[in-house]
Amino acid sequence: MTSEQEQPPVRVALPRGDLRTPVDEHLRGVDFLVEGYGSGARTYTFGVEERPGIAVRVFSDADIPIQVALGNYDLGIASKTWVDELLVRHRLDSVVPLRQLDVPTSELVLAGGAGASLAALAEGVVRVATEYPNLAAHYLANARVPDYRLFEVWAQAEAWPPQDAELAIAPRPTVEKEGLEVLGEVHLGGVWLIANRESLANRDLSAALEPLLRIPRATESRGIVTPQPLEITARKRSATAPVEREAFRIAVPDGHAMRHTVAALADAGIAFPGYEVGSTERYPDSGRDDVQVKVMRPQDMPRAVALGQVDLALTGRDWLRAFLATFPGAPVTELCDLKRSKYLLGAVVTEDLPVKTMDEAIAYWRRDDPEKPIRVASEYVSLADEYARSRHLGRYQVIPISGASEGFVPADAEILIEGTETGTTLRANRLTMIDVIMESTNCAIGSAVRPPGKRGELRDDFVARMARAAEAAVVE
Amino acid sequence: MPDRGLRSQGMRDLGPDEMARFRAVERAFLDATSAEGYREIRTPSIEPLHLYSASGTLSPQALERVYSFLDWNGWSGERVVLRPDTTVAVARWYGDQPAGGVERISYVQPAFRFAPEGEREVWQCGIELFGSAEGSDAEVLTLAQRFLAAAGIEDLSVELAHAGLARSAFAAAGLSAAEQLKAYDRMLEGDANLTAELAAAHPEGAAAVRVLADVDGSSAGYVANLRAAMPSVIPGADSALDDLEGAAKALDAAGVPYRILAGTARNFEYYTGITFRFRSGEQTVLSGGRYDRLAETLGGPSAPACGWAANVLGLIAVQS
Numbered sequence: 001m002t003s004e005q006e007q008p009p010v011r012v013a014l015p016r017g018d019l020r021t022p023v024d025e026h027l028r029g030v031d032f033l034v035e036g037y038g039s040g041a042r043t044y045t046f047g048v049e050e051r052p053g054i055a056v057r058v059f060s061d062a063d064i065p066i067q068v069a070l071g072n073y074d075l076g077i078a079s080k081t082w083v084d085e086l087l088v089r090h091r092l093d094s095v096v097p098l099r100q101l102d103v104p105t106s107e108l109v110l111a112g113g114a115g116a117s118l119a120a121l122a123e124g125v126v127r128v129a130t131e132y133p134n135l136a137a138h139y140l141a142n143a144r145v146p147d148y149r150l151f152e153v154w155a156q157a158e159a160w161p162p163q164d165a166e167l168a169i170a171p172r173p174t175v176e177k178e179g180l181e182v183l184g185e186v187h188l189g190g191v192w193l194i195a196n197r198e199s200l201a202n203r204d205l206s207a208a209l210e211p212l213l214r215i216p217r218a219t220e221s222r223g224i225v226t227p228q229p230l231e232i233t234a235r236k237r238s239a240t241a242p243v244e245r246e247a248f249r250i251a252v253p254d255g256h257a258m259r260h261t262v263a264a265l266a267d268a269g270i271a272f273p274g275y276e277v278g279s280t281e282r283y284p285d286s287g288r289d290d291v292q293v294k295v296m297r298p299q300d301m302p303r304a305v306a307l308g309q310v311d312l313a314l315t316g317r318d319w320l321r322a323f324l325a326t327f328p329g330a331p332v333t334e335l336c337d338l339k340r341s342k343y344l345l346g347a348v349v350t351e352d353l354p355v356k357t358m359d360e361a362i363a364y365w366r367r368d369d370p371e372k373p374i375r376v377a378s379e380y381v382s383l384a385d386e387y388a389r390s391r392h393l394g395r396y397q398v399i400p401i402s403g404a405s406e407g408f409v410p411a412d413a414e415i416l417i418e419g420t421e422t423g424t425t426l427r428a429n430r431l432t433m434i435d436v437i438m439e440s441t442n443c444a445i446g447s448a449v450r451p452p453g454k455r456g457e458l459r460d461d462f463v464a465r466m467a468r469a470a471e472a473a474v475v476e
Numbered sequence: 477m478p479d480r481g482l483r484s485q486g487m488r489d490l491g492p493d494e495m496a497r498f499r500a501v502e503r504a505f506l507d508a509t510s511a512e513g514y515r516e517i518r519t520p521s522i523e524p525l526h527l528y529s530a531s532g533t534l535s536p537q538a539l540e541r542v543y544s545f546l547d548w549n550g551w552s553g554e555r556v557v558l559r560p561d562t563t564v565a566v567a568r569w570y571g572d573q574p575a576g577g578v579e580r581i582s583y584v585q586p587a588f589r590f591a592p593e594g595e596r597e598v599w600q601c602g603i604e605l606f607g608s609a610e611g612s613d614a615e616v617l618t619l620a621q622r623f624l625a626a627a628g629i630e631d632l633s634v635e636l637a638h639a640g641l642a643r644s645a646f647a648a649a650g651l652s653a654a655e656q657l658k659a660y661d662r663m664l665e666g667d668a669n670l671t672a673e674l675a676a677a678h679p680e681g682a683a684a685v686r687v688l689a690d691v692d693g694s695s696a697g698y699v700a701n702l703r704a705a706m707p708s709v710i711p712g713a714d715s716a717l718d719d720l721e722g723a724a725k726a727l728d729a730a731g732v733p734y735r736i737l738a739g740t741a742r743n744f745e746y747y748t749g750i751t752f753r754f755r756s757g758e759q760t761v762l763s764g765g766r767y768d769r770l771a772e773t774l775g776g777p778s779a780p781a782c783g784w785a786a787n788v789l790g791l792i793a794v795q796s
Contacts, residue, residue: 088540091590091592127553128553137544137555138540140529141529141536141539141540142536144529144530144536145529146526146529146530147526147529147530148526148529148553149552149553149554150553150555151553152553226536228654229536229653229654302551303551306551306552307551307552307553323551326546326550326551327546327548327549327550327551328548329548329549330549330551371481
């Protein structure tokens with residue numbers, strides 16, 4: 001065996017989603033042919049044609065900087081917004097941005113409803129919704145906004161202003177589509193080739209690096225924008241009394257949770273025109289003046305309820321539990337079980353592990369090195385953390401991921417905290433659930449304190465109708 | 477001590493010998509300060525981030541080095557921090573007191589800040605004098621000297637500056653508040669081009685800026701020279717020079733040699749008057765200054781304030 005063959009492959013992380021097509025075109029242009037990547041094949045690992053010794057893995061854009069920082073991947077192509085979202089807070093020198101590629105992206109902007117201005121808002125408490133909490137905190141600190149609340153949302157931050165937040169930090173096209181007013185740029189975007197410092201220093205990456213550096217470059221943008229600071233003002237903090245709403249507000253989920261929710265509502269004799277599978281209406285029609293319906297990510301609902309922005313939300317018990325694992329004192333509770341969308345959430349490991357229980361697995365992973373950190377990857381960061389603590393994993397790392405969890409185990413993590421409905425996908429990926437954390441169904445959640453007056457009555461009515469329908473469906 | 481990877485980066489243990497020395501410094505501090513009427517308080521380890529995020533408290537650079545996180549109430553979107561600085565916390569405490577008036581406060585507690593290599597938990601002992609203007613600069617400078625002498629710190633000298641002088645010079649050259657912060661950092665870094673740029677922007681004040689930024693003073697005579705050069709061309713310099721003169725006289729009386737510089741304090745934002753650093757040989761052992769707007773910035777009463785803090789473990793290192 002030659003020494004070349006002994007080297008582990010050069011590991012390259014490529015983005016899924018909107019960047020997939022333009023990145024694939026550039027890869028073809030430099031004869032870096034990743035068959036199936038551009039066409040959106042459901043596989044997540046690829047080789048590169050006529051370039052042995054390179055292993056490609058597809059990730060969510062947001063996960064790539066973390067994977068390169070951890071050293072799981074030597075090279076990556078990712079949006080600079082996600083690279084800087086990581087580096088602006090964690091100051092890792094393990095990620096080396098190499099060059100900006102000629103791939104168009106949009107900037108992140110700060111935006112608010114009509115008439116919003118940063119200076120005027122700096123007088124009181126400013127609520128800011130964003131998927132990018134670290135870039136947002138950097139911006140607000142430098143703008144010297146004296147008192148702010150950051151709502152870290154999973155998606156669609158632009159849907160929060162003006163009612164549920166004063167400002168959003170989100171990509172320019174989405175805020176413009178939402179009709180918000182842009183107040184300033186937060187990050188200028190760009191797509192970059194990035195590398196792990198240790199790999200650059202110690203490994204021969206040239207087989208991948210040479211072609212990737214031939215991808216046409218773009219003029220480097222400065223990335224993070226540092227705003228002009230507001231003038232010093234004396235503090236005018238006052239306890240903000242919650243705004244008393246007249247209208248009863250219901251949140252319903254988008255995405256794949258929609259199908260079960262539409263069916264649960266139909267069973268209870270409730271229909272919201274505009275809320276059907278496949279529709280993208282943000283505010284479906286409730287059919288009455290005193291009820292408002294808003295479509296949002298199920299992940300974001302527990303927070304919206306805790307903040308008093310929503311009276312009733314239809315989400316998954318997994319997301320409620322994940323939220324309460326982070327914020328045990330939040331005033332949000334389950335009101336009724338809708339008994340649909342049933343699945344198991346638990347600890348998933350590779351089928352190839354010669355063990356039956358988690359305790360045996362821990363002993364197996366640590367058989368050579370008792371201090372070895374166990375890597376736990378999950379979309380449910382707080383649940384993963386809670387699991388690792390309660391199972392006494394000892395030294396562990398929680399690796400946050402945003403979707404595309406297949407294939408993390410065993411290469412990039414020992415354990416995946418993941419949900420499964422039938423187990424089919426797990427089996428297809430040679431994975432198995434070794435420990436069940438909870439059974440999740442969808443449920444209605446609301447404030448731990450019943451809202452006063454008419455809103456309280458409406459909540460009781462909706463919950464009673466849905467609970468009856470759920471019981472009836474089970475009996476059938 | 478072997479590092480088995482079981483301690484968080486930037487954190488250290490204090491063994492029995494170090495604790496004995498820690499307590500000795502602490503006793504010297506509490507004895508010296510209580511003799512002058514300072515009363516000890518302790519503030520929470522966790523504070524709301526917004527206490528530190530307003531202009532005039534921590535600079536954006538310092539803010540990015542705080543340990544901030546979401547606690548159990550973080551669903552409201554409000555972050556908390558591990559106390560990165562005690563002066564701001566004491567200013568908040570002062571605003572919470574019903575009486576206002578004069579408060580002489582001492583504390584011994586850690587502050588937490590990110591540092592790439594060094595310590596991230598810094599045990600500080602310090603004083604704050606709120607609500608008293610007359611003679612308070614001299615009072616805190618003299619007390620610093622007494623404490624350091626009692627703690628056995630030798631070869632003392634002081635670097636003295638006035639935040640208002642640099643600010644007035646920058647304002648006269650037409651710099652905005654944000655530009656003043658940048659210029660101040662350049663001045664601390666000894667950027668030679670800065671004087672030329674300021675002189676070009678405000679030719680009338682050029683000589684005054686050169687005396688301030690390019691020459692380090694070492695006696696009250698230097699203050700007199702500044703007085704000859706500055707007030708006519710740099711508005712607002714007069715009262716700053718009075719402060720500086722008072723501080724220089726107090727140090728003369730205490731027999732501590734000093735140098736007068738254009739700036740000493742990194743965290744420029746909350747200082748409004750004199751700033752100073754006590755050194756033992758080449759080592760900075762204590763620093764402080766005046767921050768008359770801080771209590772008001774935090775929603776408390778308008779009150780003059782000054783004080784200083786020393787790194788307890790730094791003092792122990794210098795002792796040995």
